[in-house]
Amino acid sequence: MFTKILIANRGEIACRVIDTCRRLGVGTVAVHSDVDAGARHVAMADQAVSLGGAAPADSYLKGDTIIAAAVKTGAQAVHPGYGFLSENPEFVEAVEAAGLVFIGPSASAIRAMGLKDAAKDLMAEAGVPVVPGYQGAGQDPRDLAVEAEKIGYPLLIKAVAGGGGKGMRKVEAPAEFADALDAAQSEARKAFGNDHVLIEKWVTTPRHIEVQVFGDGEKAVHLFERDCSLQRRHQKVIEEAPAPGMTAEMRAAMGGAAVRAAEAIGYAGAGTVEFIVDASNGLRPDRFYFMEMNTRLQVEHPVTEAITGVDLVEWQLRVASGEGLPLRQEDLTITGHSFEARLYAEDAAGGFLPQTGTLTHLRFPHGARAETGVRAGDTISPWYDPMIAKLVTHGPTRATALLSLERALAQTQVAGTVTNLSFLRRLTQHAGFRAGDVDTGLIDRDVDTLAARPVPCSRARSIAALAALGLDKGQNSESLHLWMPLTWKAHLTWRDEDIVAQVVGLGGDRYRVTIDDAEHMVTRDGGWRVDGETVPAQVGHAPGMVHVFWGNVYSFDVPDPLAVAAGGGAASGVVLAPMPGLVKTVFVDAGAEVAAGARLIVLEAMKMEHTLVAPHDGTVGEVLAAAGDQVEAGAPLVRMQED
Secondary structure, eight states: OOSEEEEOOOHHHHHHHHHHHHHHTOEEEEEEEGGGTTOHHHHHSSEEEEEESSSGGGTTTOHHHHHHHHHHHTOSEEEOOSSTTTTOHHHHHHHHHTTOEESSOOHHHHHHHHSHHHHHHHHHHTTOOBOSEEOOSOOOHHHHHHHHHHHOSSEEEEEEEEETTEEEEEEOSHHHHHHHHHHHHHHHHHHHSOOOEEEEEOOSSEEEEEEEEEEESSOEEEEEEEEEEEEETTEEEEEEESOTTOOHHHHHHHHHHHHHHHHHTTOEEEEEEEEEEEOBTBOOTTSEEEEEEEOSOOTTHHHHHHHHOOOHHHHHHHHHTTOOOSSOGGGOOOOSEEEEEEEESEEGGGTSEEOOEEOSEEEOOTTSEEEESOOTTOEEOTTSOOEEEEEEEEESSHHHHHHHHHHHHHHOEEESSOOSHHHHHHHHTOHHHHTTOOOTTHHHHTHHHHTOOOOOOHHHHHHHHHHHTTOSSOOOHHHHOSSSOEEEEEEEEETTEEEEEEEEEEETTEEEEEETTEEEEEEESSSEEETTEEEOOEEEEETTEEEEEESEEEEEEOOOTTSOOOOSSSOTTEEEOSSSEEEEEEOOOTTOEEOTTOEEEEEEETTEEEEEEOSSSEEEEEEOOOTTOEEOTTOEEEEEOOO
């Protein structure tokens, strides 16, 4: 076993690796960008080395600097985590050339699975089922259109070097093919420097089921499957293991195919073989097809650990240090069911735009595994993925594990940024999901309901009003005034909605709160009771704000009564930055005539590009930003000329 390793990553996966290393007595070296100098993974590691600037290209993607840090600190091996350099074969070769061990597969195995078209051919040769389609070298649009006709519509165009949904387009009919192809190639060219695509038959009732594999370079085993069908824009939201409705026959077929895939490329370490499953007639062993292999640890690996009792990071360290596979296939079993929900700083109701902010309050519930790279007081920056945590639950049955997840989400408290917490809670309550009737289109079909912004009821507003007055600490108004009620007026705002509450102290920490036509009797006696009913609400404070945590988080601004009102926001016709980000492209100049919806600016934030468009027909009066500018949320970017 190694005595010291360097972790070439950040956030929750770096913390996750450090947890296992601590248990095994392995020393750890963290690396960090300038903005991550105070991050949780840095604080947890035994040593830390600075890499440079905030942008990944200036820090976490600097392979030579990372390798030099490993050599200088005496690390014997490099764990890549996932993302960044984890699937970069040139980085693997450079690590080994420096006399270090790469904790993961060989460069040749990564290359074999790096391009989807070549990987598909390789899997077909290994006897792994593949989706009907075209993955040839010919990329002339006319030839691709002919191949599309042969495959039949609907179909999917995919970048061969793709990932994360980039360079991917669904095409319903021949008339849409040319535009979809152009868009997919353009996106792939920008994201991966490679615009080659493949075409696959679209599976009408698709489920995304993947198999965890682990190899020692010669032999491999599988650790059963995960269902990752709950997705939006091809990004996973909630994962579970095992897959609902899985039969022993299909599990054996999928597991066997995944092992053949791993052994065909001499795979060493943890990997995932992803399959698309045609579930139109249930789960059948002749209806699953190879999609791709991720040659690294997956974000959702904890659900596999939960049902197998295996620490996959420990296995990675043991195999990379020269040990054989810790268990044989027949030694691996499934116990219970597990779910993982990805908690992000993103505005589900606002189109899932990533958010930033300082986490003024952060608390995870007991009884759930919380994988996180942040703490209260940390900042979600625009430079990296906006994940706050992964919440993982386990139970003897799917129903109990899902109930535990629902409860864990309801008890999670986050303030300081907008999150997808209410979206995740609604998913756990979705009738189809609860029944195990899942496919990759579930979220899109019901997204308006699932992503709706939660509105605080009058009971939550009443508690906020007491907190705004400082009456949430159990001050006991009776001791302040024994012979008559005390009366206060509380002013709050919730998303630009003004709230005025009349509060009357009735003694014994009892209050009558009136907001518009609603009146509630609220008692603070260690917990909260509203109209005689005990409610699971908690309160948090931040400068100028109060937060009511009650399943969801409701954040209220508490205006300074001495402050002078400063106007009502940006004027109409001004296009504002919806989040902090980098201005990538400016499409217009002052004086340009534009139609409503015309592209004005592309803003890049958190690895995604967001196109800002003209709010109405008119003339551009002023362009207030240039390509390369870093702008804050709410910054004016383009001003339309007034009529």
